Amino acid sequence: MDTLTAAWLENRARLVRLVNLQMSDELRRRMTADDMLQEAYLHCCRNAGYFAKHTEVPVYAKLRIMTMQAIATAGRRLVLAARRDVRQEVSPEANIDAWANFADTLTSPLSHLIRQERRAIVRRVLAQLSPSDRDIITMRHFEELGNNECAAILQISPAAASVRYVRAIKRMTSLLGDSTLG
Numbered sequence: 001m002d003t004l005t006a007a008w009l010e011n012r013a014r015l016v017r018l019v020n021l022q023m024s025d026e027l028r029r030r031m032t033a034d035d036m037l038q039e040a041y042l043h044c045c046r047n048a049g050y051f052a053k054h055t056e057v058p059v060y061a062k063l064r065i066m067t068m069q070a071i072a073t074a075g076r077r078l079v080l081a082a083r084r085d086v087r088q089e090v091s092p093e094a095n096i097d098a099w100a101n102f103a104d105t106l107t108s109p110l111s112h113l114i115r116q117e118r119r120a121i122v123r124r125v126l127a128q129l130s131p132s133d134r135d136i137i138t139m140r141h142f143e144e145l146g147n148n149e150c151a152a153i154l155q156i157s158p159a160a161a162s163v164r165y166v167r168a169i170k171r172m173t174s175l176l177g178d179s180t181l182g
Helices: 003-022 033-046 048-053 059-080 096-105 109-128 131-142 147-154 158-176
Strands: none
Touching (some): 003 033, 003 131, 033 059, 059 147, 109 158, 131 147, 131 158
16 A cells, blocks of 8 residues: 555545535535545545655645645536536435434424524624634634644644634634523
8 A cells, every 4th residue: 555545544534524524515416525535536646746745744734735626626627617507406415404404303492493593603603704714713623633734734834823723713702702602
């Protein structure tokens, strides 16, 4: 097994979370997250020289960069090219929302309303954050990246990444307030 394949397999769970967070709804109508991961892996294989050349960049950071490039390429190719109107297609996972709604009916109406209210609050807060704040929070919490990996991806120093993260969390906390999610 070569180095790239070993790195891919070791980081696959993190890459799955990345793809699930970054794929647009339009792109999801055309391909599954597994399809996107396969595209990303092929993109990494075609650009294996990048991995060998940039030894100072953490392995996951390189995989993330290449995966984001693959997502962007797929988005341009499938959505922006307007070969077909992907909004008319049905996603293979189209029934997931129906199952999520069904699961919500298994709880009390009050619990359901509280959950919906919390989601709405979080969506409003996220919409108020800057893209750089959302990115650093996403990397740290959903992609489970360390400070050094975030710094490498953002091409800033680890100290700057740490400061950016702390400031983003403070902004988010102040927007949420102490009592809104109580």
